[in-house]
Amino acid sequence: MAKHDPQLDDLFHALSDPTRRMMLTRLARGPAAVTELAVPTGLRLPTILRHLSVLEGAGLVTSQKDGRIRSCAFRPEALAPMQVWLEDQRQLWEARLDRLDRYVMTLMKDGNDEP
């Protein structure tokens, strides 16, 4: 069994909320001020700041304050552990299918060997 990876907990949790995914999709297009992130959600700034804090905690976003404006940027490299996890599951799954394939081939071969 794989060791528990708290980074994955934070990552999947951050992405489980539609507002946070919306904010990330906006930031994937380029940096934006928090106020700009808030507009399409229709949510108030304190709510958006709470979502931002979850995204920052998962390493998906960085933000910095310049005077009265807090500007945010996407960190695409933070998605890597998730991609690795997905790939690990795919490999386990495909290894299983390969084993099944070989087993079926053996059965078919054994069947052909018999008269």
Add this chain to the structure above:
Amino acid sequence: MAKHDPQLDDLFHALSDPTRRMMLTRLARGPAAVTELAVPTGLRLPTILRHLSVLEGAGLVTSQKDGRIRSCAFRPEALAPMQVWLEDQRQLWEARLDRLDRYVMTLMKDGNDEP
């Protein structure tokens, strides 16, 4: 902005828990009884059944009861929406990098044109 996809909420939420990821990784290797899934977690059966219900809700696992044994199977196709979402973000991000590249190339070209 992308439409809200509740399926993604359920998927990411299901994967945000280490026990549920452990159960999935075991099932990616092949079907297993609930009791077998419980052993490496050290958790009691009612807790495992609650986790199983979240995994089933997200479409990641199916289970069926045969007499006293409930056996579970992984549904790898349920991970597809997540893969699609990741790919969408990657494309947005890369389109942005391409635009930046073109902009820098233009600046360099303009710089070369001037004496």
